[in-house]
Amino acid sequence: MTVLAVTEQRRGELRDPSFELITAGRQLADDLDSELHLAVIGGDVDGYADQLNREGVDAIHTVADGEEFNHDIYTQAVTAMADAHEPDAVLMANTVNGLDFAPAVAGQLDVPLVTDAVDFDASGTPEITREQYGGKVETTVDIEADQFALTIRPAEWAKAEGTGDADIAAFDFDLDESAVRSTVTGFEEVGSGDVDISEADILVSVGRGIEEEDNLPLVEELADALGATLSSSRPIVDNGWLPKNRQVGQSGKVVTPDVYIAIGISGAVQHVAGMKGSDTIVAINTDPNAPIMDIADYAIVDDLFDVVPELIEEFGGEAS
Amino acid sequence: MKVLVTVKEVAEVDDEFAIDGLDVDESYLEYDLNEWDDYAVEEAVQLSEANDDVEVVTVTVGPERADETIRMALAKGADRALRVWDDAIAGAEFLDPGTKAQLLEAVVEEEEPDLVLTGVQSGDDAFGATGVALAERVGFEWAAVVNDLEHDVEANDSSVRRELEGGVEELTDVEGPAVLTIQTGINEPRYASLRGIRQAQRKPLDVQTLDDLGLEESVLETQVELTSMYEPESESDAVIWEGAADETAGELASFLRDSGVVEG
Numbered sequence A: 001m002t003v004l005a006v007t008e009q010r011r012g013e014l015r016d017p018s019f020e021l022i023t024a025g026r027q028l029a030d031d032l033d034s035e036l037h038l039a040v041i042g043g044d045v046d047g048y049a050d051q052l053n054r055e056g057v058d059a060i061h062t063v064a065d066g067e068e069f070n071h072d073i074y075t076q077a078v079t080a081m082a083d084a085h086e087p088d089a090v091l092m093a094n095t096v097n098g099l100d101f102a103p104a105v106a107g108q109l110d111v112p113l114v115t116d117a118v119d120f121d122a123s124g125t126p127e128i129t130r131e132q133y134g135g136k137v138e139t140t141v142d143i144e145a146d147q148f149a150l151t152i153r154p155a156e157w158a159k160a161e162g163t164g165d166a167d168i169a170a171f172d173f174d175l176d177e178s179a180v181r182s183t184v185t186g187f188e189e190v191g192s193g194d195v196d197i198s199e200a201d202i203l204v205s206v207g208r209g210i211e212e213e214d215n216l217p218l219v220e221e222l223a224d225a226l227g228a229t230l231s232s233s234r235p236i237v238d239n240g241w242l243p244k245n246r247q248v249g250q251s252g253k254v255v256t257p258d259v260y261i262a263i264g265i266s267g268a269v270q271h272v273a274g275m276k277g278s279d280t281i282v283a284i285n286t287d288p289n290a291p292i293m294d295i296a297d298y299a300i301v302d303d304l305f306d307v308v309p310e311l312i313e314e315f316g317g318e319a320s
Numbered sequence B: 001m002k003v004l005v006t007v008k009e010v011a012e013v014d015d016e017f018a019i020d021g022l023d024v025d026e027s028y029l030e031y032d033l034n035e036w037d038d039y040a041v042e043e044a045v046q047l048s049e050a051n052d053d054v055e056v057v058t059v060t061v062g063p064e065r066a067d068e069t070i071r072m073a074l075a076k077g078a079d080r081a082l083r084v085w086d087d088a089i090a091g092a093e094f095l096d097p098g099t100k101a102q103l104l105e106a107v108v109e110e111e112e113p114d115l116v117l118t119g120v121q122s123g124d125d126a127f128g129a130t131g132v133a134l135a136e137r138v139g140f141e142w143a144a145v146v147n148d149l150e151h152d153v154e155a156n157d158s159s160v161r162r163e164l165e166g167g168v169e170e171l172t173d174v175e176g177p178a179v180l181t182i183q184t185g186i187n188e189p190r191y192a193s194l195r196g197i198r199q200a201q202r203k204p205l206d207v208q209t210l211d212d213l214g215l216e217e218s219v220l221e222t223q224v225e226l227t228s229m230y231e232p233e234s235e236s237d238a239v240i241w242e243g244a245a246d247e248t249a250g251e252l253a254s255f256l257r258d259s260g261v262v263e264g
């Protein structure tokens, strides 16, 4: 009996979810009374395997094909490992690369897939907790299958620590090159520019609640009055209202200001990933159930178009 | 060439709501075109505008109510639409990505598109899995979380950017036929014009049943079962400032001054 957890690396480094997968994988393996095996695929697999050899890991299988992540190679390699070791569960992370290969692994193995777990209990029938409707509700789903695939939400489980004594071995695997029909040709960093929001002490951050581009001067005024830097959630950047270097979140910047004022931002998981390390979080939102309230230290449940002008006035600015 | 775009009608929950059984009570739900699919439709329509002979077909698994959303996609420039539904699907307990991929597989086999565009995720269920699951089933190549697409219509190959975490983008070449899951921000979705809305009324919208697609009801059997839905216990220990806007703004102002982050 095994749980097979598939780790992730990028450009020479293991990614954090790899270590979170060990913690979640150990939890799942304990529930299922099984061993925890790790799959390490691509790049410097021996170096990665050494770093991943943490407490709770029973075995590590390496496949050296491919320098960087490629979903065709990952899917083939994980499927082959699953055929060889018949794991009860294949555990992956709900990262961008997880989105790119987890459903294919589940399909190849013909097993059910549940994504973006925030919790689970597999001591009986595996019961997975996940969110729906933008985090406003939680659901549980039961998996009635002997084998299943599961992805976990990044940063929900702690990173595994401690040194382990897992067996590390190259997995005997022949890549079918003809089935690799996509090629990674490079990487590019985006979103740099004149302003670095990650340096700011105080951020006034605006979300879709602002409704229209014409309303943006209101939050700009506030940022000016406070001597703060303006940042935003993703839709504002998607709409082209602010440049990419202002975006906070998973695909934008990670910020850790003294004060983060979230104005009309719901607090989606991908947004929170970029700002939960702020010292103090203030939310201004009409919705008392918005997920941002879970991480806010202070909140005003009210219309931003009423509150922000008052705030500007407090600091001697003029609301336009 | 033919581009198939999967289009979901998603539900958004009102600020105040109640749960009834395994879902939010219908009266607190509002329906709309999935944000990610809006970008996928736009990308397909732009392909059809930039090249000769590109047909854009949308497919939705959903009830009659979804026709309004589908007409919206047609008004934005899709040529025709398919909606997959019947009593058996309506009665299915849980349409997980694996099940949806099987339904969509039958549509791909019928339509034989050269390119399939889906959204990265549906705003309500947020599985983020249907597109790649479909690709795997139909034997297409794929790429997930695409925020830039250059498609060579002749060769049916795509050069894409995949948006990774932390402001890093991956440049990838994908052999067609492919399924690409489209990320928001890839383009600027247009608003439906009045003319578009009028034209949409005359565009074909065909409803297909399991039977029409040559599928058995057994495709709806899933090993994943939704067992509960509830409002999560609030983890919030936020101090809520109450009162009129000038009072709450005053509280926030005092906090900012007292904590020393703001002068004045």
Ligand SMILES: Cc1cc2nc3c(=O)[nH]c(=O)nc-3n(C[C@H](O)[C@H](O)[C@H](O)COP(=O)(O)OP(=O)(O)OC[C@H]3O[C@@H](n4cnc5c(N)ncnc54)[C@H](O)[C@@H]3O)c2cc1C
Residues within 6 Å of the ligand: A096, A134, A206, A207, A208, A209, A210, A232, A233, A234, A235, A236, A247, A248, A249, A250, A251, A252, A253, A263, A264, A265, A266, A267, A268, A269, A270, A271, A274, A284, A285, A286, A287, A290, A302, A303, A304, A305, B120, B121, B145
């Ligand atoms: C792969 C991937 C990566 C992503 N990366 C990021 C990322 O880096 N950063 C990011 O932000 N998102 C990211 N997202 C998108 C994310 O899932 C959400 O869609 C997004 O964060 C929502 O932005 P929002 O909170 O501004 O909008 P919404 O979720 O629409 O929230 C708007 C909020 O404003 C409130 N509001 C409305 N009117 C008013 C008013 N008058 N006064 C006060 N409040 C009001 C509403 O109650 C609501 O809570 C990503 C998604 C995916 C799938």
Ligand SMILES: Nc1ncnc2c1ncn2[C@@H]1O[C@H](COP(=O)(O)O)[C@@H](O)[C@H]1O
Residues within 6 Å of the ligand: B006, B007, B008, B009, B034, B036, B037, B059, B060, B061, B062, B097, B100, B117, B118, B119, B120, B121, B122, B123, B125, B126, B127, B128, B129, B130, B131
């Ligand atoms: N019921 C549906 N009908 C049509 N397309 C769908 C449906 N559900 C999901 N999709 C497509 O799959 C994408 C990912 O959805 P999901 O896997 O549910 O998060 C969506 O953006 C849609 O393009």
